[in-house]
Amino acid sequence: MAKDMTLLWGSGSPPCWRIQITLEEKKLQGYNQKLLSFMKGEHKSKQVMDMNPRGQLPAFKHKDYVLNESYAACLYLENQFGGQGDKLVPECPAEQAMMYQRMFEGLALNQKMADVIYYEWKVPEGERHDSAVKRNREALTAEIKLWEGYLSKGPGPFLAGKTFSLADVAVYPSIAYLYRFQLSEDRYPKLAAYYNSLKERPSIKTSWPPTWLETPDETGKLKDI
Amino acid sequence: MAKDMTLLWGSGSPPCWRIQITLEEKKLQGYNQKLLSFMKGEHKSKQVMDMNPRGQLPAFKHKDYVLNESYAACLYLENQFGGQGDKLVPECPAEQAMMYQRMFEGLALNQKMADVIYYEWKVPEGERHDSAVKRNREALTAEIKLWEGYLSKGPGPFLAGKTFSLADVAVYPSIAYLYRFQLSEDRYPKLAAYYNSLKERPSIKTSWPPTWLETPDETGKLKDI
Structure with a gap:
């Protein structure tokens, strides 16, 4: 305990x-x-x-x-606590390198997602521009395409290969967030498959955001991304 | 080799x-x-x-x-390469926790610094606002004060205590960058002492940015921060 x-x-x-x-x-x-x-x-x-x-x-x-x-x-x-539960940093150097690389690329995904979803919250009314909204949405789209590509080309099924790792711990919440805001499952099928396949993993299911269970997202902010 | x-x-x-x-x-x-x-x-x-x-x-x-x-x-x-050269992740749990914490807070420092220094490069002309410039400068000032406080209260002389660690590796380049853009040594004396004390460390001296040796910074962009 x-x-x-x-x-x-x-x-x-x-x-x-x-x-x-x-x-x-x-x-x-x-x-x-x-x-x-x-x-x-x-x-x-x-x-x-x-x-x-x-x-x-x-x-x-x-x-x-x-x-x-x-x-x-x-x-x-x-x-x-390396000796408890699942090991989250792979020992194989190739997998470990990919684990760290994807884990830290996750910060870019998260930032670009927040730039789109929280634009009105972050930018005061008098400073908002449609051109910035458009640019942020394009940057997020390019970013999501990168991840769709990683999952298409990678050894899978996890972000750093065959084992669940800190890359998944770090990035899965952002990917789930994208779908919470209604990202298209059809347009990004590899990402959707990854998202859905991890929903039932005990560590993820147990910690699923309680507010997400109570209310569906109705804003659809990302449905056209 | x-x-x-x-x-x-x-x-x-x-x-x-x-x-x-x-x-x-x-x-x-x-x-x-x-x-x-x-x-x-x-x-x-x-x-x-x-x-x-x-x-x-x-x-x-x-x-x-x-x-x-x-x-x-x-x-x-x-x-x-843990067995080569200096160990960069302290084993003592308290130092290790502080090392990771400061290392990742360094990303906020770096981001806020870039928001000020590269505002005109990042934001297209028609989208620039004096209010945003002011807000970014205030955010950077508050951030730098946090670090000045950490160095005042911490066990020192390094960011995570008595040994040079990945916290220093990650954050020192941003702190050096602040001084490259003429941050005041008088206003932030602990930060300046930290900056100056590490200049001669072989790993840092050897890798010092070559363009910084050739040309002084004349923009003074941070001198009033």
Whole structure:
């Protein structure tokens, strides 16, 4: 039981979900946790700020060690609890290289997705331009095509080959997010197959964002991407 | 001799420099390398695109394994060549946690720095707003103050404590970049002391951006931050 860990998280946030998946994979259940609401601004509450001065979720601690950056937390947990659960960093150098490469390319996917989905939230009204919206959507489309290509050409079925790894931990939440906002399964069939095949993996199913189960996404923001 | 490695790089680019520092630290000299010019658009050349379809530098390979994302390359090199040169991931869990945490916070520093320095390059003329420039500068100032605070409160002299680690590899190039654009040493004395103390470290001195040695920065873009 991981009683010496605490996670403050928000539903659907890819960074939060990455840590939750890693904790499940490493058999670190039973940690202290609290679901907070971005809508209510709870990520700026004193409880969060005390752990994460950036006022962001996740806020995560093991003992006194603060690990708020999701990639940092995942790498740390794999390193410290390597012998528990599934190994998330492949030993084979070729697979390991691809694992790290895809894991970090995931940050570009996540950024480009946020640029499209949260444009109106991030850019004040007087600074918005249709040309920027168009450019962001084109950048996201090009990015998604890259991933569709990786999954078409790769050894599969996972992002770094034959085993589930930190590349999947890091990138799957972003891919699920794309489909939450109604990305076309027909236009990106390899990505859709990957998305659907991992839905039932215990670490992912158990940690599936609770708000996604309650309400379907009606915005369809990505359906024409 | 690291004859089975190839690095295509640009002078001053923090992502390129991270890999160069890591290669020096891991005693992996003698690799194939080519300095390319961003100004001449050589990062979009066929030679780069063949290794890095994103058309970005660095483009890096070990044998046939492509590792273009700088964080991916650094983690891979440390993992594969752990027994050579200095160990870059501390074993002590507290130091290791801080190492990963600071390493990944470095991405926020780098992003906020780029948002200020490259605003005119990134945002087309018709989409530029003084309010955005002001907001970006405020965000960078707040970010730099965080790092000044970390260095004031931390165990030091390095970012994760008493030993040079991947946190320094990842973040030092961004901090050097701030001073290249004339950040005030007086206003951020801890950061300046850290910057100056590492200038002579062999891995850093050897890989210092050659264009920085040739021409001083005259833009002073960050001198009022």
